[in-house]
Amino acid sequence: NAGVMQNPRHLVRRRGQEARLRCSPMKGHSHVYWYRQLPEEGLKFMVYLQKENIIDESGMPKERFSAEFPKEGPSILRIQQVVRGDSAAYFCASSPPIADTGELFFGEGSRLTVL
């Protein structure tokens, strides 16, 4: 049973370009979460999505960042006009539709470097 799959693992962009990070949740999981980890810091919640719905985006920067989880295909975190401060590791996590453990299953992360 494959875990949470993220790609690309590493992405390099120049300032002003767009970055797209993809996440395929574990089989049977319909809840997806995105977290950002800046260097030397803990993970910070960004957004919580279910299929075709954004449930909680309270951690998303107001501009340039967007996320979606379409009916078909992976969840995508999109960062437009990247700046150096966007350099970070972006982690995706998933959970099943009914869970009483509170546990999230994390992917290996996508490391974004902005030159």
Next chain:
Amino acid sequence: AQTVTQSQPEMSVQEAETVTLSCTYDTSESNYYLFWYKQPPSRQMILVIRQEAYKQQNATENRFSVNFQKAAKSFSLKISDSQLGDTAMYFCAFSDAGGTSYGKLTFGQGTILTVHP
């Protein structure tokens, strides 16, 4: 808003010894989950142990155990018989138990643990 504090930026321990990592949190919720995650150099986030706030019994997973003090809002991790593979960054995390907060983890700053041979 919930906060999670790990006051030990770095810890070290000799192989086979025991080490305790500290974590305190602040919340007004009565039902919630607490977690310890391990992040080795590969940067994969690995769940070490979890605790449900309504359970008084401390969780244990093999060499890992917690000391959960709900009134004190303290959640420390004890690693017994430390192994070289335990070397990693350890994060304490909090999650509200329900509603739209489900899965919305609040992480501490992390503690770098180094196990020496």
